[in-house]
Amino acid sequence: MSVAEQALRVFIVDDEPPARNRLRDLLHDCTDQLALEVVGEAGNGQEALDRLMETPADVVLLDIRMPQMDGIELAQHLQKLPKPPVIVFTTAYDDSAIKAFELHAIDYLLKPIRMGRLFEALNRARATVPVQTVVLRELLPEPRRNLSIHERGKIRLVPIEQVLYLRAEMKYITVRTVEREYLLEESLTDLEKEFTARFVRIHRNCLVAKDAISGFEKGGEDSSESAGWMVKLKGLNELLAISRRQQHIVKEFS
């Protein structure tokens, strides 16, 4: 079977049941003219990610304003799927986001959604290249609430408030929570910029969550006068070295 004849797999994400209803109705109306199949729906970001890992989709119709994790953050996590779906955002009203969408040629549908527009968007979807994560990040004025980690072919969300520290090691970042560590493929500089309100840099290769700092301790090995301070962490028996250039944070946080 050729690609064009295969049914387009569509997935719906919206926190409001009637809005999902509406999309299902309209998608059903489209089936006369377009081969498509609704492969699933979800009421929040986590649910959507879980379902999409099991059942891949070609197009995700994604509501922007949702509790906990908004559509733009979810779109970023979806980019880590083996074959990222084409995202078509749906929104009732959001001036700033819409301007940005047009600027980056990201498809969106305004609620109340019309069948004509939906049909166009679906027709275009096959030819569309997935949105780049960088662009999505620009759209999101606030930092993400979760980091998405690749793990054995799955994507796992780690809430940012659980992260104690982020440390660059070789080509990965170690993400440390009280329970365990994860490996993340992102740049420490970008993470520092995004989460500047939450983390502080204590070393060239390490960012610590401000809330996780329980105290400071003088390390024994270093003989020089100014160096040797270590960060003590809440809930984790591990010390992190502060580099000489960042010694001033000892005063700021103790």
Add this chain to the structure above:
Amino acid sequence: MSKGRSINQNALPDALPNFRNLGVALRILLISNGLALLQALLQANAWADVPQRMMQIAALLTPILLSSLLLLWVAQPRLHRLSYWRGALAVNAVAVVMTLAIYAFGGDLYRPISGDDESFEVTRYALLGAMVCSILLLYFRLRTRGLSRALDDARLQVLRARIRPHFLFNTINAVLGIVRTRPDQAETALEDMADLFRMAMSSEQDLVTVGQEIRLTKQYVALEQLRMGNRLRVDWQIRDVPDDALIPPLLLQPLLENAVYHGIEQLTQGGCINIELCRSGDDLKLKVENPCPLRAEASHHGNKVALRNIRERLDLLFDVEARYQVESGKDFYRVEIVLPYIRERRVTREMSS
């Protein structure tokens, strides 16, 4: 001009102040005594002289003020049935008559500066009384004008806040979403929407009964529940509130809309909005509390517009007699409003006259 059509005459640009309002009385006392101080400063020869002069003036002024205020308090309903200019004339007459009465019958204590020319003295006091009274009326007129402009702006903004595009488009989308499967529910939703928008777009500034406002707010909640299902729960606690108590229209509903937009909608599991309405003595208390997502910095930047509008309207309608309090906790948000308890009876009587 529609005279006496509404009981919140303050909202009309050319209306006398409500002399039964505590704020109005306080303003009159403060300004009159301010003018007295000015006079004392003009007359005095030395600093030590000022308090004595002030005492002399106050001895005459205070009884005039208090008796005039009492008379105006009594005459308030009648005054408001007059046109503005007739009313102003009547108020002036009250002030002049009281001034002359205190001067004539008050004895020596109330004659601070005794001159020989009796007719000059009488004319002078009558003129002073009328002038102070006119200054006060002018002040109230300007104040009402200023606040009315704020009210017009506020109404526009309230309108926009009420027809928050987000609410309008999402609700239409939701109605479209159920129209095929549950057409009768869709019908009710559209009817509720029409009622809500009619009230929001109405230019009437009259007070409405608590019963009406509660009904409207419930219609609004029904619309939001259509979208959010059981994520939105509302607990009404109405104690000892007579149905004929009057409040400004759309006082409760915007508070609910804020609670939904900034609170419940942001929570995956939703939550319960607590609404409390109760009467205690001459006050009507209103409280709306909602849970919101846990945030380190308890800031609500988006909902300031609606809240500022409510505050401005309360200032205009009730001056110092209404109180307003916001408490923004880590995971909850609470607004409390206290207004004077007014009953419908007064309005209907005035409207029929």
